[in-house]
Amino acid sequence: MNVLISGASVAGPALAYWLRRHGFTVTVVERAAQLRDGGYAVDFRGEALDVLDRMGLLEEVCALDTHMGDAALMDGEGEQYATLPAVIFAGDLEILKGDLTRLLHEATRDDVEYVFGDSIAALEQDDTGVHVTFVHGEPRTFDLVVGADGLHSHTRALAFGPEERFIRHLGIYTAIFSLDNYLGLQNTGQLYSVPGLAANIFSARDNTEARAALHFASDPLDYDRRDVAQQRRIVAERFAGEGWQVPRLLWEAARAQDFYFDANAQVEMDRWSTGRVVLLGDAGYCSAPTSGRGTSQALIGAYVLAGELAAAGGEHTAAFEAYEREMRGYVTEHQQAGREGAERFFMGTPTQEMLDMIAANTPEKARAQVVGLGDYRPAAHLGRPGAV
Ligand SMILES: Cc1cc2nc3c(=O)[nH]c(=O)nc-3n(C[C@H](O)[C@H](O)[C@H](O)COP(=O)(O)OP(=O)(O)OC[C@H]3O[C@@H](n4cnc5c(N)ncnc54)[C@H](O)[C@@H]3O)c2cc1C
Incomplete structure (x- = not known):
């Protein structure tokens, strides 16, 4: 197929x-001209580590661990008043998202067709397949189409309808960018937070660089997602007059090449498939960065979807139903965690006691539902050495 x-x-x-x-x-089409080196760190929790292991990638991912330690909570005068335990923000294992994408690409590029700098323009499906028109390439027909194109999925818009129907806004906007590690942070970070605003800076790439984030509370904003200058202005206005390192961070944000800005939002859908088109990862069930589970969901969803398609001998209707059955409870739980995370995001000046309590109750520790990873054992001759 x-x-x-x-x-x-x-x-x-x-x-x-x-x-x-x-x-x-398999053909993968990516809108960006090359692999995106998205700067922020993502973490893996629980069963996602098993999936990496089954892919034979766990060792390579571990070698890229950020080894992030506890971080300091700072007041406006630059004094530390509490310590934020690393488990809250770095999970079981944390790496830069760009490193993960590169590893996954390297593990697949030899026998998967990658088309960069293109995008699906239109989809039409019938009993024989999905007829796809591309923005640049020639039209082609596929047996199945998978939308793994993120929170603002174009595949979802084409096959299910406009984004507004499925997005739940969590009331937080975030800007992220790279900068020099000018504070000399050593595998740690500093955070500053007042009601409605939060800023942080973390060391990255063995302390040779840093990443900063600026978050603010807001109802949905009307802005142009392609207008980076406008987004920088929005952030600068929100943080004007703030203490700690904020003036320097705004200066850096105005210059950063990889400035990223988006809302924290979730994708809620009754169904993740329609006919021969199915959604995966953030496109179908984004749980928002405040859940800390998006990467794990994407990896586990991929494993389950492929496994169910193989188990059903390519019978997509049965496979998509089974995929949804397997994943739904897990996603629902993570989306709940994402909403709770958003509610306590701007908690002003938390006490150490409160932070330690949150660390002791990180969702995976309190989690009732564990995804039972099925053994979708593929034909051995196709495997990479070291994988299942
Ligand atoms: C600021 C931030 C911090 C985060 N922190 C964490 C964390 O600590 N832990 C964690 O688990 N998760 C975290 N996440 C979430 C995590 O990054 C996502 O859940 C995860 O990357 C989902 O992967 P995905 O492949 O589904 O979507 P994405 O990573 O969003 O990838 C979508 C891809 O589709 C491409 N694309 C978009 N439109 C088109 C189109 N029309 N045609 C072709 N290609 C297209 C994009 O260029 C991109 O490469 C964070 C997210 C953000 C934004």
């Missing part, structure tokens, strides 16, 4: 990996 995947970040290449292992033919 020929499968087209839209999006080459985490979910897309992870699915490509497993589909190839099960004998499917």
